[in-house]
Amino acid sequence: MDAVTTRPAPDTPDSSDQQAFVDAVEAWAEKELRPVARKYDLADEYPHDIVEQMKELGLFGATIGEEYGGLGLSSWTYAQIVIKLSSIWMAPSGIVNSHLIMASAIERAGTEEQKAKYLPRMATGEFRGSIGLTEPNAGSDLQAIRTVAKLDGDDYVVNGNKTWITNSMHGHGTLLLVKTDPAAQPRHKGMSLLIAEKARGFNVVGKLKKMGYRSIDTCELNFEDYRVPKANLLGGVEGKGFIQTAGGLELGRINVASRGAGIAEGALKHSLRYAQERSAFGKPIWQHQAIQMKLADMVTQVEGAKRLIEQAARKFDAGERCDLEAAMAKLAGSEAGAFCAQEAMRIFGGYSYSVEYEIERFYRDAMLMCIGEGTNEILRTVIAKQLVERYRV
Ligand SMILES: Cc1cc2nc3c(=O)[nH]c(=O)nc-3n(C[C@H](O)[C@H](O)[C@H](O)COP(=O)(O)OP(=O)(O)OC[C@H]3O[C@@H](n4cnc5c(N)ncnc54)[C@H](O)[C@@H]3O)c2cc1C
Helix, strand or coil, X not given: CHHHCCCCCCCCCCCHHHHHHHHHHHHHHHHHHHHHHHHHHHHCCCCHHHHHHHHHHCHHHCCXXXXXXCCCCCHHHHHHHHHHHHHHCCHHHHHHHHHHHHXXXXXXXXXXXXXXXXXHHHHHCCCCEEEECCECCECCCHHHCCCEEEEECCEEEEEEEEEEEECCCCCCXXXXXXXXXXXXXXXXXXXEEEEEECCCCEEEEEECCCCCCCCCCEEEEEEEEEEEEHHHEHHHCCCCHHHHHHHCHHHXXXXXXXXXXXXXXXXXXXXXXXXXHCEECCEEHHHCHHHHHHHHHHHHHXXXXXXXXXXXXXXXXXXXXXXXXXXXXXXXXXXXXXHHHHHHHHHHHHHHHCCCCCHHHHHHHHCHHHHCCCCHHHHHHHHHHHHHHHCCC
8 A cells, every 4th residue: 555655755864774663663553552442442541551562662762862862763753653653543642742742842942950860761751741731721822821830949839720731640740831920021931841740739630531532641730839849940041931832843743743644544544445345336335436536535635744744844853944834734634634534434434433443533533633732723823924924025
């Protein structure tokens, strides 16, 4: 099925080692992940054994630099891994993704002490992280957050609430967005990021029950006089948290794009098989033109999304500005996921509703990619503004 593979073109610079790793992860996912996906998803149970295997594979250190014990993979190689995993079961890639967004923020903006303290433990998965941005009253408008951190001696004392924080029950800490100066104007100048390890006052209130993206822990958090050492202020300077958060969005969006494209590819692969096996009116359903239209639109969306992901990832890896490219990749990848999952539901007909097939899980998982890491409505405004900025008349 060459048309739906993600192998880079031969002239691309990814080393054969990196490609071999992508192939090894794919083989592992087929053998270990696919057989248990339905069980964990339906039970909404955390896949501890899968996480242990992901540790052994080195996935928690995928993009962390080799000097800290990580694999130092390019973001394009990592994107291919995420596409492969998500074409089988998207949720486990989420355990790695927000962890690596936290790691990447520390690697990019942290002090030398912070890098030395956290990155080696993060690379092995011994310390698994999350991203603590969203609050009950503030998602897209992050500058409206109300969680406050006040300096008291050598500690910040944090009070406030977060919600929808993935990996926060089974993880060991979060990159916590707080207001260190709630009165600052403009608002973002009063925002900081803290490397917040679990301790007294860091309360996981409860795991949220979700339509999809199940089995992974997404929780509400409450902080009550929770003390974080001042040394854990990311980069050591207050007021940089909003900019540091925005700086991580490009990689985060490439990740979410890849999860969407993976769902799209998985839905397409299942549909291609089913359309050849299922007959109606005396012939396989793929021979009906209505089904052909769907398969054609699906593969076009999958391949288009993958090309945009590759474009964004290669720019990111080259250290070039890629906010426009990452936003386009995220929009295309997530919409491809939602579109292909829905088209697969139609191709499978009544059987799409059966939990015996995997299509209903793809359908439940897909929409999240249109919401997380910047909703697609916000992203369209980002794309349009960047377009005008780059091509101003
Ligand atoms: C399963 C799940 C996991 C999550 N995991 C995490 C996590 O790990 N960490 C974390 O911090 N957050 C997480 N989130 C939260 C997620 O990032 C937010 O839900 C998302 O940013 C949107 O915020 P909101 O839900 O508050 O929607 P709102 O910001 O309230 O938006 C509601 C609607 O208004 C639209 N809208 C708002 N402002 C504008 C505008 N200016 N222009 C156009 N349209 C606009 C939005 O596009 C949307 O359609 C998770 C969410 C879910 C569902």
